[in-house]
Amino acid sequence: MKSAVVQLPGLNRDRDMIAALTKISGKAPVTVWQTETEIPDVDLIVIPGGFSYGDYLRCGAIAARMPVMQAIKAKAEQGVRVLGVCNGFQILVEAGLLPGALMRNASLKFVCREVKLEVVNADTAFTRAYAKGQVIRSPVAHHDGNYFADAETLKAIEGNGHVVFRYAEGTNPNGSVNDIAGVLNAKGNVLGMMPHPENLIESAHGGADGRGLFASALDVIAA
Amino acid sequence: MIKARVTVTLKNGVLDPQGKAIEGALGALGFDGIGQVRQGKVFDLHLETADKVKAEADLKAMCEKLLANTVIENYSISLA
Numbered sequence: 001m002k003s004a005v006v007q008l009p010g011l012n013r014d015r016d017m018i019a020a021l022t023k024i025s026g027k028a029p030v031t032v033w034q035t036e037t038e039i040p041d042v043d044l045i046v047i048p049g050g051f052s053y054g055d056y057l058r059c060g061a062i063a064a065r066m067p068v069m070q071a072i073k074a075k076a077e078q079g080v081r082v083l084g085v086c087n088g089f090q091i092l093v094e095a096g097l098l099p100g101a102l103m104r105n106a107s108l109k110f111v112c113r114e115v116k117l118e119v120v121n122a123d124t125a126f127t128r129a130y131a132k133g134q135v136i137r138s139p140v141a142h143h144d145g146n147y148f149a150d151a152e153t154l155k156a157i158e159g160n161g162h163v164v165f166r167y168a169e170g171t172n173p174n175g176s177v178n179d180i181a182g183v184l185n186a187k188g189n190v191l192g193m194m195p196h197p198e199n200l201i202e203s204a205h206g207g208a209d210g211r212g213l214f215a216s217a218l219d220v221i222a223a
Numbered sequence: 224m225i226k227a228r229v230t231v232t233l234k235n236g237v238l239d240p241q242g243k244a245i246e247g248a249l250g251a252l253g254f255d256g257i258g259q260v261r262q263g264k265v266f267d268l269h270l271e272t273a274d275k276v277k278a279e280a281d282l283k284a285m286c287e288k289l290l291a292n293t294v295i296e297n298y299s300i301s302l303a
Contacts, residue, residue: 057289057290058292061289061292062289065288065289093294094292099294100294101292101294101295103237103238103240103295104240104241106238106240107240108240108241108244146238146240148237148238148294148295149294150236150294175238175240
């Protein structure tokens with residue numbers, strides 16, 4: 001499968017994401033700059049983490065209004081898979097591609113550590129390599145990962161299996177409501193998550209728990 | 224030219240950890256009886272028009288499209 005990585009000023013996890021996608025799919029992703037209005041024919045578009053536009057106004061707010069986001073919306077409507085990690089997740093909620101909002105961590109502190117994630121829904125394009133209820137390790141590094149949604153939205157995403165990952169075993173690092181760490185859109189092809197699976201894909205990282213996510217999204221589960 | 228001020232505040236029911244921290248700090252300074260502190264944002268804009276109706280319509284669109292995240296925030300507009 002072919003993939004693309006979106007690049008915006010201030011994103012800094014793009015190289016890690018490119019490395020992960022290249023290692024797992026065997027093909028380097030194409031890179032797409034923020035001003036581009038068309039995205040090449042790919043099966044997976046990834047918005048990596050970082051601090052687009054210096055987190056000015058609100059995290060992801062300015063990036064979400066860049067031309068490339070219109071192109072991503074169009075692709076998402078066609079069913080192309082879209083993954084947003086960390087700042088990428090913030091950008092997707094600001095762009096309205098995912099429900100809810102990401103607010104300042106309840107502790108008010110930047111958190112950079114490992115957490116445990118429960119795979120709440122293993123029946124998605126992004127989590128097929130995992131088992132429902134499986135607990136995986138993942139690094140997090142963010143200041144604004146406190147997921148919020150109003151009661152009605154929360155009921156809908158919980159009821160429809162759109163909460164894909166939850167912080168497990170008391171590791172919620174940011175105060176997210178219902179320990180939510182990753183959310184899927186209604187169509188099932190857009191996933192946003194605060195943790196960084198791309199930073200735990202090989203033994204050099206000290207584990208490969210994040211590999212299954214990319215193996216699922218890139219259809220290389222047997223690999 | 225029209226001068227405008229947009230105020231963006233968190234909706235009721237949305238947790239405001241920064242407001243809570245400020246509330247605690249004010250208490251620590253000896254200010255008693257603070258029921259609640261909520262932090263918001265203020266934007267001062269200069270609009271190159273004399274048309275107040277258009278200015279208000281434009282400001283509302285700016286709030287909806289960028290200045291506020293209406294999932295978690297309310298906004299109010301005042302013209303000088």
